[in-house]
Amino acid sequence: MNRPSRPTVPQPVSAWLQAHPQLAHALPAPDEEWTVREQDMIGDSAHGVLREHGGVRKVGETRCKDGNGAVAVWQVTEAVAAFVEHNVTEPSLTPCGHTGVVNLGDTYTCQTETCDARFDRETALEVLKS
Ligand SMILES: [Zn+2]
Structure with missing residues (x-):
């Protein structure tokens, strides 16, 4: 079995992470599940970048606390976590x-x-x- 090479993150994601080191280090661990509302410090625009380029993955849905409708549940990818650990200096x-x-x-x-x-x-x- 081929050992996967070092995980890579798409360039827009790595650029965002390096431009926002404080947020990058505040991202939830890859084994944590969260909704955008719980992680409001990430914000919609940042989440948009991560989502669009595969920095986060949708792992399910949960009910909104305040009524009807479902919201997506997300996880940060391992690749993003590894990239932050090795390539983003904590400010x-x-x-x-x-x-x-x-x-x-x-x-x-x-x-x-x-x-x-x-x-x-x-x-x-x-x-x-x-
Ligand atoms: Zn202050």
Whole structure:
């Protein structure tokens, strides 16, 4: 039996994963089943990329909690999980758990618009260099 070669992910998926390292590392493990609603941090557009190019696979359907209709249940593929593990560097996080550093003059904040965290220059440099 041929041992499958290292799993590959389609280029649009690998490009997306590398452009969104924080999300890539937050994706559910391949053995977890989830709906898009449960994984709202993935978002519809990101899920669209993953779905369209085989980064996630539909494994079933479940009933909507709020009534009628079924929603798809998904799994992240092994190939995507392996790609993230080996090829996507986990971004260093700010003290508030986000990414990016924005200079506000006297203080610094992260790139998450809704976040009010402030930290000093020393901390900002730590985030940037790690
Ligand atoms: Zn923040």
